[in-house]
Amino acid sequence: MPPASPNSRVPLGPLRPSPLVEQAAQRLRDRIADGSWPVGAKLPGETTLARDLGVGRSTVREALRALAGAGLVQARQGAGVFVIATEPDEDWPARLRRASVADVYEIRMMLEVRAAELAAERRTDADLTALDAALAARDEAFAGPAIEAFIDADIALHTAVVAAAHNPVLADLFAEFVPVLRDGLLDLAALVDVRTSDTAHGRAAHAALIDAIRTQNPPEAGQIIKTELDRTLSALLQGR
Structure with missing residues (x-):
């Protein structure tokens, strides 16, 4: 009709x-x-x-x-x-929620690799203090009983790296990704025993990242975060 x-x-x-x-x-x-x-x-x-x-x-x-x-x-x-259209515009958070984990992580890598490079160029003493504290909090959370607390501490460390880039637009974009990232990591934790699959919980990579930022080595900082996120993405995709 x-x-x-x-x-x-x-x-x-x-x-x-x-x-x-x-x-x-x-x-x-x-x-x-x-x-x-x-x-x-x-x-x-x-x-x-x-x-x-x-x-x-x-x-x-x-x-x-x-x-x-x-x-x-x-x-x-x-x-x-x-x-002028038959379907309403979809806001950014809604689009992120329905995106595949692979798509989200591809964009996350673009953001965080550049953020790590900028952080290595622009970090302040206050940024280094915040990064050291975030790494210590991540270590403590890994030793605790709640995996959610560890995931939150891990995201907090990555957020501190982005903050050290001193680009407010980049920080705002990353903040939009955080809820989706958290959900993806919780999905991974439900499928993989993080403590037995990675007894070092990626500490060496995160410590090396902070060292690269401390010594102001942008290429190394970017490569470290890319390798770490590639590893996490592979684990997520295998779990799916």
């Missing part, structure tokens, strides 16, 4: 008592998603939509604003509101 004409007047149906703007926005989204209003179609005017939905024009206006914010419609001065 072909989709209804963009200008056809198919009743939208009355709304139930609840947040009207949310209901109106959802009803309009449904009509866009089912092809009633395809990309390029002009939506009926506010008065028509308000009558069909049984709400005021201000509610329709807010609903259309919500759809515009989701990237579904666009108001054109003097022309009306037009459909």
Whole structure:
């Protein structure tokens, strides 16, 4: 059955008592998603939509604003509101959550390798103190009973390396990855006994990384973190 004409007047149906703007926005989204209003179609005017939905024009206006914010419609001065997409824009955290662990780790390596190189160039005495403390906390967490605490301490050490790069944009990007990284490492821990599979828990590599940063050796710092992340990624993929 072909989709209804963009200008056809198919009743939208009355709304139930609840947040009207949310209901109106959802009803309009449904009509866009089912092809009633395809990309390029002009939506009926506010008065028509308000009558069909049984709400005021201000509610329709807010609903259309919500759809515009989701990237579904666009108001054109003097022309009306037009459909520009059938699916809402997906925010960055949502995209990361549904990404494969391999994809996430590929980007993580790009970020952390460069972060390690920059940290080796820019580190301060305060950064070195923070890195030493993070390594000690990682050692202590490995000796404890909770694997989650060790994973958190490991991520904290990597976060300290990124912080030592002194690039706020890089730090913000890495922070977005942290929840997904944590989930991936928890998945690995559920499949592999970390304490028996790696009795040194990667300490030598992490200590060498800090030493490379301390001695301001960017190539070595970058290579160490790349090798370590490659190893972790391989373990994750084997577990999957």
